[in-house]
Amino acid sequence: MRKMAVLGASMLVGSLLHIGTASAVTVTISCSATGHDLEQCTQGAQAWAKKTGNEVKIVSMPASGQLALYQQLLSAGSSDIDVLQIDVVWPGILAQDLIDLTKYAGNGTAGDFPVYVKNDTVGGRLVAMPWFADAGxxxxxxxxxxxxxxxxxxxxxxxxxxxxxxxxxxxxxxxxxxxxxxxxxxxxxxxxxxxxxxxxxxxxxxxxxxxxxxxxxxxxxxxxxxxxxxxxxxxxxxxxxxxxxxxxxxxxxxxxxxxxxxxxxxxxxxxxxxxxxxxxxxxxxxxxxxxxxxxxxxLGGWQLAVSKYSKNPDAAASLVMYLTSEPEQKRRAIEGGYASTIEALYKDKDVRDAIGPFADSLHDNLVNAVARPxxxxxxxxxxxxxxxxxxxxxxxxxxxxxxxxxxxxxxxxxxxxxxxxx
CATH class of the missing domain: 3.40.190.10 (Periplasmic binding protein-like II)
Structure with missing residues (x-):
């Protein structure tokens, strides 16, 4: 029964897009298919694979229903997805099935808007890393x-x-x-x-x-x-x-x-x-x-988390840290117009030129952002x-x-x- 449930969930998620070259470890990441999300996520994951020598598989997620799909996979203990792209209000919902990223992050959250770090910390565990920002x-x-x-x-x-x-x-x-x-x-x-x-x-x-x-x-x-x-x-x-x-x-x-x-x-x-x-x-x-x-x-936006059922949690966490790093967030801001979760990038000339005149307003909104409970x-x-x-x-x-x-x-x-x- 459990095996059938996992298979059914996998079919619902969609087909896997295989990228990268053969290597010792394969990490699977879910990426939204909305707008430029899939393209930008794939580019970042490919860069990590090239840098580390690992292999990456991308799961293209539908525009809606992601949470239910995640819950189905995680409740079955599935290792089909290592890295999950999750909405800002999902860390608390999924926390019990996510690993603690604290030891991998080190001081890596120091530059993020504090409201994101607080939002992604559940029961003293850093269960997700801020990836890109959003606010009313x-x-x-x-x-x-x-x-x-x-x-x-x-x-x-x-x-x-x-x-x-x-x-x-x-x-x-x-x-x-x-x-x-x-x-x-x-x-x-x-x-x-x-x-x-x-x-x-x-x-x-x-x-x-x-x-x-x-x-x-x-x-x-x-x-x-x-x-x-x-x-x-x-x-x-x-x-x-x-x-x-x-x-x-x-x-x-x-x-x-x-x-x-x-x-x-x-x-x-x-x-x-x-x-x-x-x-x-x-x-x-x-x-x-x-x-x-x-x-x-x-507060809106998306985070990256690692399933506790991953067979390669260290490599999966490495991918998360790479994708949420300042250089990668800068690339995504310039190439895809994504709002960074890292405060310093709002003063970066290249980023300001790319995201236009709303850089200051968006920064101020994020400073004053309110997380849903x-x-x-x-x-x-x-x-x-x-x-x-x-x-x-x-x-x-x-x-x-x-x-x-x-x-x-x-x-x-x-x-x-x-x-x-x-």
Whole structure:
């Protein structure tokens, strides 16, 4: 039965692309097939193989369902994949099946943004290495802010007022499709990210604190959701409650929104040759929750980890350290536009020339980045996130008062936490 389960999982993952030359050790790494990911991952792995004399096999992963595939393979004790590319919220979920990389990393994490190292450390074990970064950012129409003599907003209150002012003026001028602000409001992980940014910006905590205590039922968090509820139907369309990243980008890139919350990937698309708003877009940190609030961007990005079922853990860890090293991250930034997890590279001239004018904004967002509580809640993170996004959605849609919604969420999370013992 176990052998059949492993075989079935392997068939689901996809065919192996064999690269490199014969050598003493073969290491298999999973690489995303999204965009340039497979090409860039393959190039880095090939360089490591050439340098070490080892052999590499690449598993091309599908665009969705990776976590379920990993869980199936790992639960079967499969050694089919040595190095796993994992999302930023998966270290806590998969930690028990990953090796501790501490002895291999040495001081290799010293240059990484601390939030990534903390996120990838579960129970005192470094179960993954940061590979490339992501964080929520605010896009805005430079031309429209200039047209109406509006400064880039520093707080959510300023953004709300500016969005309304420009939206109303543009509609009065004949652009009936203009909206002030688009974001991700559908009930899914994207809403968890957006809502956590609002809550954190008002100093409302991170749902569950570092000790495992549930903290979401507080006045600051309630105020954050009340603010966002006020956007729906005023500066944001009612349909924003069905928006994911691409729906928000579609509206913004069509020229029908003043502000947009999204991830850095949208920058190159907004400035592509066929984009109606090419050259008209600015990027900045997400606003603070009032004068006493803070800038808060939810952490995204991908990590590399080694399966504890690997037959060649030392070689697999060597590949991880090579791919996450500063020289390799610099290459990926220049050739593929990937945001580095190493802070010093944001001052590197070659990197700054490659990733464009959003280098400083992205750096500032990563400095202020907020990790979702996945490392604390471990295997229950998906339940925590689902409950949180559901509570936020209920408040945003007007089905439940924000205060009542968060009180109900608090009760549910306490039931999941077993007194903080996640």
């Amino acid at each position: 950012v605010m896009y805005y129409r430079k031309d429209l802010l200039d047209k109406y003599h509006v400064d880039v907003p520093k707080t959510w209150e300023e953004l709300t007022a500016d969005a309304k002012k420009i939206q109303d003026a543009e509609r009065a001028a004949g652009n009936s499709k203009m909206w002030g602000f688009v974001w991700q409001g559908k009930n899914y992980e994207g809403l968890t990210c957006n809502a956590l940014e609002w809550v954190q910006s008002y100093n409302g905590g991170a749902i569950v604190d570092a000790s495992g205590k549930v903290t979401i039922d507080n006045p600051a968090a309630v105020n954050a959701l009340k603010m966002a509820r006020g956007w729906v139907g005023t500066i944001s369309p009612e349909g924003v409650l069905n928006y994911q990243e691409e729906e928000a980008r579609g509206v913004f890139q069509s020229g029908d929104a003043v502000f947009m919350r999204n991830w850095p990937y949208a920058w190159s698309l907004a400035n592509s040759a066929d984009s109606p708003i090419k050259g008209k877009v600015g990027i900045t940190t997400l606003p603070m929750g009032g004068a006493n609030g803070r800038h808060a961007a939810v 996945s490392s604390i809640t471990k295997t229950r993170y998906n339940q925590v996130s689902t409950e949180f996004s559901g509570a936020a959605y209920a408040a945003l849609s007007g089905n439940t008062d924000p205060a009542a919604s968060l009180k109900d969420l608090d009760d549910k999370l306490h039931g999941l936490s077993h007194g903080g013992k996640w």
